Amino acid sequence: MKRFVHLFEALDGTTATKEKVALLRAYFEEAEPEDAAWAVWLLSGNKPKGSANRTRLAAWASEEAGIAGWLFDECRSAVGDFAETIALLLPKPAGTRESGSLAESAAKIESLAVLDETGQREVVLSAWRGMDGAERLVFNKLVTGAFRVGVSRDLVVRGLSEALGVARDELAHRLMGDWRPTAEFFSSLTDGASTPLDRPYPFCLAHPIAGDPAELGAIEGWQAEWKWDGIRAQVIRRNGTTAIWSRGEELVTDRYPEIEQASRLLPEGCVLDGELLPWGEGGPMPFNQLQRRIGRKTVGAKLLAEIPVVLMAYDLLESDGQDCRPLSLSERRDRLAAVVNEAGHPFLLSPTVEAGSWEELGALQRSALGRGAEGLMLKRLDSPYGVGRRKGAWWKWKLQPRSVDAVLMYALRGSGSRASLFTDYAFGVWKGHELVTIAKAYSGLTNAEIREVDAFVRANTLEKIGPARTVPPELVFEIGFEGIQKSTRHKSGYAVRFPRILRWRRDKRPEDADTLETVASLFEPLE
């Protein structure tokens, strides 16, 4: 635990990327494999599968400190952070103590999931009594699900790659999909052994194009496709079974039974990358139709008939059981076409958009909306399939965007009939590792979603500032607007005009939300 706490503090104390990578490397080199596995798990934004209710934690801590409930509240409002309040007010540990390893602490927290209140109390109190203040802070953040460090997943992979001597792209792949933090898993990161059958590949992500597309060079070197507005997914067919992964690395196979059934017609050892789209008689349906299916774990026959889903396939990552990402796009595309044509509906081949010049392509780009697309994707024909968001090979050329993906930062109660619910929200985008507010918006969500967000706010309140409740950065929403202007009222320096919530992006992690740079680029559009 000590070593991980040092890492947490050191990462917290620096903003320099190089230093962070060095800290991560040093940690992974020294830590026991099981601890290291947990560190990767936690630093990648995962949580232990267990927690304790804040009301109980507050009561146990007050008891330990010999103070009344009102005095705990006073402390909480002076300190701000719940986990820190408890870490500070517990009496110092007596005599010799043994805080144990990170893995042991994590196991304690996971055990809470199956314990009753008395059992939980025993586990938490004995953990507290063995820890110093810094360890308690990390433990409390883990136990309340509020643990967060300013490192991106990419940085974790970099540090790990240096420590293990395994290439970054390879590691990123080995960290995909479902895994549990165990010593065995951590060793398998080095030797690549015990690959789970349904492990997806890291998604190749596009950068927004920030200039004249003509600067990309001769148009002949590029493939253009429509940019579809759906859910990015990989369909994996291996050993006679199918797995569908969303970009948020959620296994969603059961939610798209029509895709799963049809995937039996895919050849063995085949992985498709594409977009799940609601698709009616006349082509793509609006995204909010798909919204109705996203939240459901199981889909009824009626909904299946009303909102059928297709996979608009645009890349082939594996064929005949071989990783074909190193092949050029044109080669992959040929193979993809063969696979998709053979399998048929609901697998569609993402059509290429042909144009003789960038001007011509520009005209087509402007027609995207009428075709149910939000712009164009430009992909270099001779490029391999890359890992993550690397510049150069994939660009998104969106129509003048009128939306940003932003993270819920705090919530306020609504007015009138909604006064009992938290329905007014403030959203932020990333400025480095910090969120800065960009918009305040009333709900554009369904009643069920409002109740869900309300429950999230209540269960995860970090701080009460006046009427506002701050929450950990976890929920991502797409915020539509009419325009962007400079603002001194928002810490970001920008404000969006007439913001409204377009949709809850459950498929996005908080780190996938937009950055201030993106917002700034929208303010000064090139066209």
Added chain:
Amino acid sequence: MSDLLRVTPSGLYCEAGGFYIDPWRPVERAVVTHAHSDHARPGSKRYLCSSACAPFVRLRCGEESAISCLEFGERRTINGVTLSLHPAGHILGSAQVRVEHQGEVWVVTGDYKTEPDPTVEPFELVRCHTLITECTFGLPVYRWPEARTEFERINAWWAANQSAGRTSVLMGYSLGKAQRLLAGVDAGLGPIFAHGAVLGPTQAYRDQGIRLPPVRPVSEAPLDVDWPRALVVAPPGAEATPWMRRFRESATAFASGWMAVRGIKRRRGVERGFVISDHVDWPALMEVVSATGASRVLTTHGYSAVVAKHLSERGLDSAPLETQFRGEAEEEGA
């Protein structure tokens, strides 16, 4: 019977003795616990303080101030009221004021700490019937780490800055905290410089026999000084001034009890914080209150309402003293 000490518009007043304690307006006779700005104010006719405190009162209230001194423990009777001063352990010369009248004993703590500190007289526990205690850090979240471990952290920070080529600028209030820092750091690591505001009080400490490492004024540093090897002690606020420019690359840190809370550190934009406080923390406050044997406890400075409510729930007769004190301001370095 009316209270021996009560709050008046000019400050805490002993009617029977005809004197004020740490008054906030000029008065005829002011007993001063210590020379921080919210306790010692200029303009009073006569001051009474500990001998060790007198030089600082002169610095604060003027050379010409009429100051009479008491040794710690020495008793003086004024109009039938017996007054004595006892070490408070806050800064050099800081005193608790004991007031006795017709068998009734009151103690005013002023600012105090019980933790050992080589630059001050150790805190003396004084039994009393009524205690007036400060509550600057009167919340259970304030529990100081051992000063020794904090100084180890400071030394490690200084050494790390040296190898990173950054000047170490350590901030703490110029009277009291700065001298405690000077005495606590490992002077073998490199040269120590100080901001002008720190020099006067430091000399006054030395004049009273407190051993402090050699300190050079920043303003008189030679042109070719190797700043990244140096430790610079400065008052808080200096980090935001052009004064800092001479160090080019610098690392700043703040030594204060407030640094125990991450949110406060963040809100103040402090790069690095060390938890070194010249006030009692919560456990020490509770211990002192009970050890004095006082049945009545009046609270002042900082979390006075919270502490009074907590003590009342523990069966003591306790209430906040209505004063103009608003807790030690953060620039007091706490």
